[in-house]
Amino acid sequence: MTDAGADDEGRRVLYVIVCAAGPAGDVGKLVTLAHQRGWDVQIIATPSALDFIDAEALEKQTGRPVRSHYRKPGEPRSPKADAIIVAPATYNTINKWAAGISDTYALGILAEAPTLGIPVTVLPFVNTALAARRPFQQSVKDLRNEGARVLLGSGGFEPHAPGTGGGQIETYPWQTALDEAEHALPPH
Template identity: 60%
Template sequence: MSEQPDQQTKKPFLYVVVCASGIADDVGKLITAAQEAHWDVGVIATPQGLGFIDTTAVEAQTGYPIRSAWRSPGDPRPLPPADAIAVAPATFNTINKWAAGISDTLAVGILCEAYGFGIPTAVLPYLNSAQAAHPAYRQSLDRLREMGVLIGGYEPHQPKAGGGAAHFRWEEALELLAPKVSRRL
């Protein structure tokens, strides 16, 4: 009997990149949906995003440590390689830095490299309409689309109106990725 895992039974691995947003603590909804769709999941948080999620609950749900900083040389990789990436919720800041190639955090560094590796990536922006009105935001979305990034359809909410958490569809990331991932696996 072989001791190697059967490649047919290996689940695809999804990285969920979480940014600092008021709805980030609901990331468990995306993790649950992914696990129900037979994904293994690991979470990468922006440094500020860590303060918006229940790290203990997320690590218990995924079975992996949350990553937010680069590992030291020689340290083991705590997550398997990604088969796909979902960025949710994605902030104005992260979207613009990613599109500009500003790799100043582990999360954005992973996103910048994903393009070069050809890893299917979906982004679910979550921002207000005043931020979305800035010309850099539309230019960033255009650049990400040119890179093959799949962009969710969330409509920015009104500023200082309590956000639009009720309209944020976490599972949209999986819907966007499904056609791309089925071709890779």
């Protein structure tokens, strides 16, 4: 490592935590955008997200294994993250993270990020029925109070009516998440 957070070539490292939601199959779009801006990308998938993504294609695209479980003793560590994007972020992941639950590798990464000073950008994918729930609204508020940039509402992700999520996949704002993640970085 050349420094904390940089990969072996000195590039910034972006963790992309992908959850089991409609846009997950298109996470390669975010990887492409990040590569164009000089990022090295590590994909971390929730266990349920593995059914939504093409892990083999993402491993070829990133040059890194898709991680969904804690590493075994002796396995190489991933490089340290300079920034994290959670996209698509589900109702379940947002609520568990805010409640301090760390029952997956992805949630373990998120549980530590605020106290390690790693900027986290969250791009939800939820419907209006879930977004209207008081526990979800409280979770978003709590995460924002801890410094997470939750892009929900105007300028971020606008929740869709239940049953219409499939129509939102093509317009999912991957670039907005990357723009916000870069904006959150401390100056060099």
